[in-house]
Amino acid sequence: MISRDHLANTVLAMFIAITTYALWSLSEKRFDLYISMYTLEYIIVKAVFRPRRVIMDVLAVGLIIVFFAIVSIRIYEVLIK
Amino acid sequence: MYVDSYRGFGIALTFMGLILGMYSYMVFGLSPLVALWIGVMIVGLSIMLTPSHVSRRSRELAVMMNSLFINIVSIMDSMRVSSHNLFKAYGDKVYIYLSRGEIENPSEELSTGFITISGGMPIIKIFSPIDRTAVEGITDPCSAIDRIIVEHMDIADGVECYIDSKSVIRIRGPVLSSPYKLERSLGGIYGLIVGSIMALYMGSASIEYVESSKDYIVISMRVEIDKQGSSG
Numbered sequence: 001m002i003s004r005d006h007l008a009n010t011v012l013a014m015f016i017a018i019t020t021y022a023l024w025s026l027s028e029k030r031f032d033l034y035i036s037m038y039t040l041e042y043i044i045v046k047a048v049f050r051p052r053r054v055i056m057d058v059l060a061v062g063l064i065i066v067f068f069a070i071v072s073i074r075i076y077e078v079l080i081k
Numbered sequence: 082m083y084v085d086s087y088r089g090f091g092i093a094l095t096f097m098g099l100i101l102g103m104y105s106y107m108v109f110g111l112s113p114l115v116a117l118w119i120g121v122m123i124v125g126l127s128i129m130l131t132p133s134h135v136s137r138r139s140r141e142l143a144v145m146m147n148s149l150f151i152n153i154v155s156i157m158d159s160m161r162v163s164s165h166n167l168f169k170a171y172g173d174k175v176y177i178y179l180s181r182g183e184i185e186n187p188s189e190e191l192s193t194g195f196i197t198i199s200g201g202m203p204i205i206k207i208f209s210p211i212d213r214t215a216v217e218g219i220t221d222p223c224s225a226i227d228r229i230i231v232e233h234m235d236i237a238d239g240v241e242c243y244i245d246s247k248s249v250i251r252i253r254g255p256v257l258s259s260p261y262k263l264e265r266s267l268g269g270i271y272g273l274i275v276g277s278i279m280a281l282y283m284g285s286a287s288i289e290y291v292e293s294s295k296d297y298i299v300i301s302m303r304v305e306i307d308k309q310g311s312s313g
Contacts, residue, residue, distance in 0.1 A: 003254065004238045005131045006087075012127055016120040024113050034116030038123055052235065054132045059123065 008049035015041040032070040039063040083133050091128025098122030140256065143234045146210060147257050147270040153207065154263045162203050166267055167287050168280035175209035175277040179266060184287075211277035222282040226250060226275055237271070237298075244304070248286075250275050252298040264291045272300050279304055 002010075019037045028034075042063055045051075084092070102118035109115070157179055167184040169176050178184050182202050197204050215233075216225040223242035230237045230252065238254030252271050259269030267273045268288035279286035283304045292299040 009124065009128050009131060013124045016124060020113070020117050020120055024117075029113065031111040031113070031116055034113060035119065038116075038120055042123060042127070050231070051127075052132050053130045055130070057130065059126045059130060063123070 004049045005051040008045050008051035011049070012042060012045045015045065032074070035063075036067055036070055039067040085133040088129055088131065088133055091125045091131070094125025095122050095129055096125075098125055140235050143236045143257060143270060146273075147259060147263075150267060150270065150273060151260055151263050154266045157205060157266060158262050160203070160205075162205050164266065165287075166276070167285060168209065168276035169285040170213075170280040173213035175211060175280045177207050177209050177267065177273070177276070178204050179207070180204045209273065209277040209280075211274055211281070213281055216278060216281055222278055223250075225278050225282070229274055229278065230271065234274075244279075246304055246306075247289075248279065248302050248304050250300045250302070252300070254296065255293070255298045258293065264293065268300055268302075269293070269298070271298050272302075275300050276302060 016038055019041065020034065023034060023037070042060065046057070046060055098118045098121035102115050102122060105112065105114045105118055162179055162181050165180050165183055167178040167180075169178065180199075180202055182200070184204060185200070195206060197206070211229070215229060219225040219228060222244060223240065226242065227240040230240055236256045237252045239252075241251040241253070243249045252275075255271060257270050259271075263269050264272065268276060268291045272288045272291055276286050276288050279302060283306045285305045287303045287305075289301045289303055291301075
């Protein structure tokens with residue numbers, strides 16, 4: 001039986017591949033949208049499968065920081081218009 | 082840090098994503114292609130962060146606990162007092178009563194001695210290693226079982242519960258196996274944990290049978306709700 005760690009990585013890879021294909025086929029050019037979707041998918045996979053990590057989940061922390069940076073930039077752009 | 086072929090594949094994906102991402106950025110700027118390589122890098126990092134083999138201290142402690150209870154139950158079995166069990170919570174502690182016959186609701190006095198004769202049969206009392214501090218802040222017994230078995234001790238992949246007066250707990254991907262003697266008396270290491278937690282939430286619990294296979298363990302138990310252990 002496949003362990004939940006390996007299953008989480010497989011599902012994450014599938015999610016990312018599907019998202020990239022879907023957004024690309026919709027001619028989506030916004031780079032930050034892709035990264036936000038990847039972050040969301042990683043957090044969902046992490047919450048559902050709870051994969052084990054050798055150290056603290058630095059990837060989740062990094063992606064959340066990037067996600068908040070993207071959101072902040074978007075809000076800033078709306079405010080200065 | 083030990084790197085097996087799986088984690089090596091993760092490292093390769095990470096570097097591939099990084100190099101191709103940088104190259105794509107220099108050629109096309111911030112384009113979906115760069116995002117694709119970042120996606121590859123995320124998958125690579127996720128694989129890289131996945132442990133090759135689990136050798137956590139908590140799991141080693143669980144193995145030790147398993148061995149310890151095998152010894153205890155072997156002694157009980159030689160005394161022929163381990164065929165029936167009852168997990169009962171008194172305050173923050175859980176006591177496990179073992180006897181050769183059905184154990185009726187034991188009084189608190191019974192919790193003071195190691196061996197007590199009740200109804201002509203000896204009842205042996207042992208402390209459970211799980212007490213209320215282990216489940217502090219969790220309101221639901223199933224979440225508590227999941228937290229201890231999956232997250233803290235890391236000895237299974239998941240837990241499914243059906244909780245009623247006759248509760249069934251299904252443990253997915255168990256790591257440890259207990260000998261038949263321990264399974265019959267305490268429900269194995271998983272039964273011991275599940276029984277103790279159920280006693281903390283419900284008051285008392287008794288394991289009826291344990292069904293084990295490579296992929297799952299099913300623990301069937303009788304639960305009695307009383308005031309003593311219902312606070313969670």
